[in-house]
Amino acid sequence: MGELQIESKPQLLTRPRRPALTVKDFKGKADPDWCPGCGDFGVLNALKTAVAELGLLPHEVLTISGIGCSSNLPGYINTYGMHTLHGRALAVATGAQLGNHGLKVVVTGGDGDGFGIGGNHFLHVMRRNVDLTYLVMDNQIYGLTTGQVSPTSRKGMKTKSTPYGSVENPVNPIPMAIVCGATYVARGSSGQQKHLVSLIKAGIEHRGFAFIDVFSPCVTYNHENTHEFFKQRIRKLEEMGHDPTDLHAAIERGREWGETIPIGLFYKNDELPALDELEPVLAEGGALARRPLDVSAENARALVEELL
Amino acid sequence: MAHIDFAVGIGGAAGQGVATPGNILAKLFARRGLHINAYNAYQSIIRGGHTFLTIRTSEQPVRCMGDDLAMLIPLNQDTMDRHLGRMRAGASVLYDRDRVKPGAAAEGVQLCPLPLSELAKNILYYNTAAVAAVLRLVSVELKPFEDMLAQQFKRKGEAVVAENVAAARAGYDYAGAHFKPYAFSLPDTGKRLAVATGNESLAMGGVAAGVKFYCAYPMSPSTGVLMWMARHARELGIMVRQVEDELGVINMAIGAAHTGCRAMCATSGGGFALMTEALGAAAMMEIPVVCINVQRAGPATGVPTKTEQGDLWQVLGAGQGDYPRIIAAPTSIRDCFHLIPEIFNLADKFQCPGIVLADLLESEGFSTFEPAELDFNPPRDRGEVIGLGGEVPEVNGGYKRYRMTESGISPRAVPGTPDHAHVVATDEHDEDGVLISDEFTDPGKRQAIMERRGRKMDGVLPLLEPPRFTGPADAEVTLVGWGSTEGVIDEAVEQLAAHGIVANHLQIRWLVPLQSEAIGRALSGARNIVMVENNYSGQFARYLRSETGIAADAHIRKYDGEPFMPHHVVNGVEKILSGKTTRYVPVHEIRV
Numbered sequence: 045m046g047e048l049q050i051e052s053k054p055q056l057l058t059r060p061r062r063p064a065l066t067v068k069d070f071k072g073k074a075d076p077d078w079c080p081g082c083g084d085f086g087v088l089n090a091l092k093t094a095v096a097e098l099g100l101l102p103h104e105v106l107t108i109s110g111i112g113c114s115s116n117l118p119g120y121i122n123t124y125g126m127h128t129l130h131g132r133a134l135a136v137a138t139g140a141q142l143g144n145h146g147l148k149v150v151v152t153g154g155d156g157d158g159f160g161i162g163g164n165h166f167l168h169v170m171r172r173n174v175d176l177t178y179l180v181m182d183n184q185i186y187g188l189t190t191g192q193v194s195p196t197s198r199k200g201m202k203t204k205s206t207p208y209g210s211v212e213n214p215v216n217p218i219p220m221a222i223v224c225g226a227t228y229v230a231r232g233s234s235g236q237q238k239h240l241v242s243l244i245k246a247g248i249e250h251r252g253f254a255f256i257d258v259f260s261p262c263v264t265y266n267h268e269n270t271h272e273f274f275k276q277r278i279r280k281l282e283e284m285g286h287d288p289t290d291l292h293a294a295i296e297r298g299r300e301w302g303e304t305i306p307i308g309l310f311y312k313n314d315e316l317p318a319l320d321e322l323e324p325v326l327a328e329g330g331a332l333a334r335r336p337l338d339v340s341a342e343n344a345r346a347l348v349e350e351l352l
Numbered sequence: 353m354a355h356i357d358f359a360v361g362i363g364g365a366a367g368q369g370v371a372t373p374g375n376i377l378a379k380l381f382a383r384r385g386l387h388i389n390a391y392n393a394y395q396s397i398i399r400g401g402h403t404f405l406t407i408r409t410s411e412q413p414v415r416c417m418g419d420d421l422a423m424l425i426p427l428n429q430d431t432m433d434r435h436l437g438r439m440r441a442g443a444s445v446l447y448d449r450d451r452v453k454p455g456a457a458a459e460g461v462q463l464c465p466l467p468l469s470e471l472a473k474n475i476l477y478y479n480t481a482a483v484a485a486v487l488r489l490v491s492v493e494l495k496p497f498e499d500m501l502a503q504q505f506k507r508k509g510e511a512v513v514a515e516n517v518a519a520a521r522a523g524y525d526y527a528g529a530h531f532k533p534y535a536f537s538l539p540d541t542g543k544r545l546a547v548a549t550g551n552e553s554l555a556m557g558g559v560a561a562g563v564k565f566y567c568a569y570p571m572s573p574s575t576g577v578l579m580w581m582a583r584h585a586r587e588l589g590i591m592v593r594q595v596e597d598e599l600g601v602i603n604m605a606i607g608a609a610h611t612g613c614r615a616m617c618a619t620s621g622g623g624f625a626l627m628t629e630a631l632g633a634a635a636m637m638e639i640p641v642v643c644i645n646v647q648r649a650g651p652a653t654g655v656p657t658k659t660e661q662g663d664l665w666q667v668l669g670a671g672q673g674d675y676p677r678i679i680a681a682p683t684s685i686r687d688c689f690h691l692i693p694e695i696f697n698l699a700d701k702f703q704c705p706g707i708v709l710a711d712l713l714e715s716e717g718f719s720t721f722e723p724a725e726l727d728f729n730p731p732r733d734r735g736e737v738i739g740l741g742g743e744v745p746e747v748n749g750g751y752k753r754y755r756m757t758e759s760g761i762s763p764r765a766v767p768g769t770p771d772h773a774h775v776v777a778t779d780e781h782d783e784d785g786v787l788i789s790d791e792f793t794d795p796g797k798r799q800a801i802m803e804r805r806g807r808k809m810d811g812v813l814p815l816l817e818p819p820r821f822t823g824p825a826d827a828e829v830t831l832v833g834w835g836s837t838e839g840v841i842d843e844a845v846e847q848l849a850a851h852g853i854v855a856n857h858l859q860i861r862w863l864v865p866l867q868s869e870a871i872g873r874a875l876s877g878a879r880n881i882v883m884v885e886n887n888y889s890g891q892f893a894r895y896l897r898s899e900t901g902i903a904a905d906a907h908i909r910k911y912d913g914e915p916f917m918p919h920h921v922v923n924g925v926e927k928i929l930s931g932k933t934t935r936y937v938p939v940h941e942i943r944v
Contacts, residue, residue: 073775074786102773108607111778118775119787124767125775126610127787128603129633135600139607139615142591143565144768147611165603168596325591332591333612333766334740337562337732343588344728347556351546352383352723 415839551576557692823856
């Protein structure tokens with residue numbers, strides 16, 4: 045196992061596939077403490093499968109989360125991990141990705157963590173097109189706090205904090221991500237493993253901000269948006285003749301919510317460079333974190349000269 | 353021979369260009385090897401209001417703005433009206449005859465009206481003519497200023513240079529013909545000194561520390577750090593980011609720091625409030641990061657452009673729970689530069705956040721530096737870190753990020769290092785990084801982990817320089833200050849001596865860990881402990897008492913937004929020694 049490589053976009057796309065590790069090799073130190081039947085199991089499994097199939101090694105991946113049931117994920121996968129504060133995963137991940145842009149940084153969390161308390165970071169990480177893969181395990185409820193309304197809970201939904209039904213409109217993360225500048229916007233379902241694995245793999249390979257909203261039902265506190273609910277409604281965009289390079293069509297598809305709920309790749313833009321590609325400081329010299337700290341004699345002289 | 357002590361005050365409305373003549377004079381003085389201390393009193397307004405820059409110079413190091421002005425340059429009537437009354441015999445007041453009318457000056461104050469519209473062809477050159485007149489009055493030759501103008505306006509063409517030089521000569525000659533110069537002339541010591549603001553010093557301190565990642569949200573009075581960093585980012589290879597809010601700032605810095613970058617951010621009290629949870633997170637995950645709080649007058653939005661030492665308890669209490677961290681307050685503008693690499697070394701070694709408590713007096717003021725003291729490659733200690741060069745130990749899957757050690761320090765592997773993958777978490781976790789928080793059944797484990805993190809702090813104290821204690825052991829009064837008040841208290845001690853009062857002076861730089869033993873020794877024989885603080889409630893006095901049991905006998909406090917001047921401290925000591933009060937609050941005589 046060698047030093048981490050900083051891969052440019054063309055290098056990444058043509059990287060030789062190393063003898064792939066298996067899904068088992070990515071099993072973390074701890075076993076998930078999610079409720080039996082929780083959708084998050086499927087997301088964890090799909091992520092492990094995706095990194096294994098991409099031929100990534102544990103030390104090449106940094107999995108970062110915030111707080112919530114789904115944010116416990118980094119403990120359950122054998123990669124570098126950061127289990128940060130509630131809502132702050134995307135900010136931490138931006139710093140980490142710029143600190144060492146050779147890492148594949150995957151961010152995981154829930155709808156409350158990402159669209160509620162972390163909403164401002166979500167907005168800005170997208171316009172910056174930071175090279176991250178962001179998996180939101182969207183269960184439309186606050187689970188770890190035992191069942192309160194979330195930013196994606198349906199209007200009218202009865203929860204412990206909205207016993208008479210929520211009067212607020214939910215956020216729709218798909219169109220939101222598209223208009224905010226995310227360059228890869230997809231929706232998956234925990235119940236559609238193969239489909240989800242392919243979305244995650246393409247998301248990791250995408251240079252720029254890849255957002256994947258995943259239906260991940262909470263079997264304990266959300267009795268409305270269940271596995272069965274989604275099973276009856278979801279349809280794959282790939283079978284609906286959708287063109288993911290068509291921004292307006294992507295927004296329209298993202299707004300569909302009813303008897304049919306589309307999943308799959310809504311939008312993809314390969315033309316826009318990622319933040320690390322735009323930043324001249326990273327143009328050469330490798331990962332920032334591994335550069336020597338010394339200030340060259342020439343630079344030191346110039347800094348003093350400026351003050352004289 | 354008494355050394356020269358010359359202070360000039362330049363005032364006007366914001367946007368009127370107070371900074372330009374100020375910066376030119378500062379550069380010209382420093383290029384003669386003269387020391388400078390400058391304080392900029394300004395307001396939270398882009399145009400209008402009142403801005404007043406005090407530049408004090410001497411061939412000796414200058415530690416604060418002092419008490420008196422030898423020269424006043426009012427750029428508008430308001431400045432004349434506010435400050436003329438401060439001018440004493442021997443001082444000169446230089447102003448544009450057409451725009452400003454003098455009031456009643458004290459006897460012996462020389463009024464120097466300049467016909468700027470006659471001396472300079474264009475209003476753009478008025479400052480040039482006025483600066484030249486100043487130089488004439490302090491008997492400094494014009495040549496260096498002419499050279500500076502030639503350099504500064506080179507890009508604008510020869511005509512502009514020539515017109516500026518002509519204005520300078522006209523101002524210089526007019527002052528020579530019409531006004532009486534000072535009795536002294538500003539000498540040229542033959543060396544050149546560097547000039548930097550406190551914000552620039554903090555930024556350059558970051559460079560010296562090897563900072564590779566700097567991020568911030570603009571907030572007065574810390575924004576200067578961001579601007580300096582942004583300007584120099586590319587040539588120095590520093591990633592500089594302006595972030596959406598301070599929650600993002602500190603967390604982004606933590607992310608970069610975790611990968612192995614030295615990462616820094618700066619803000620003021622309001623932004624710091626948003627950062628507090630993450631400081632605990634950095635301590636919990638054991639990621640070294642340095643955060644600067646440049647204090648301004650609070651609470652809340654407070655007085656954004658005024659100074660205060662009012663955030664001590666905020667910083668002491670930042671973040672829930674008990675956690676190791678290092679907190680220090682630079683004692684001067686120059687110390688802003690020196691402290692940053694020191695605190696980075698400690699943060700790296702002990703894998704915890706380092707917090708720097710500077711203030712507006714330092715950040716927006718400027719000071720001279722000996723060029724040689726600007727060492728951009730001071731000693732650097734990254735602590736026990738794996739994966740940033742050097743051998744990566746063979747661990748065969750057995751790496752434990754939070755291994756129990758005697759020192760409390762567990763070797764830290766950075767992401768990307770083969771065979772060292774692990775999780776860092778803000779939840780409580782065991783040696784392996786596995787969470788123990790959700791299924792918590794082991795109080796003994798939690799206790800052991802708390803003790804390991806906690807005992808890291810035991811290692812910090814022996815590495816710190818003792819606090820500076822100056823003056824005779826047997827003094828009538830012991831003045832105690834912390835952070836930015838060092839220079840003004842130093843000068844007050846000298847003035848007290850001239851008044852026949854023997855004082856000594858203890859100045860605190862390291863706040864956490866507090867050097868209780870050294871402080872106790874210094875104060876053990878003190879007859880009158882007088883605490884000098886730029887805040888309302890005596891925050892350091894309360895902290896000192898809580899940590900050491902030492903209670904001050906009296907207090908000198910100021911919380912009007914302006915810094916202490918030496919005579920404020922002197923007056924306070926005299927009042928206190930005469931038994932009139934134990935809590936003296938000076939009145940700031942200048943309305944800025």
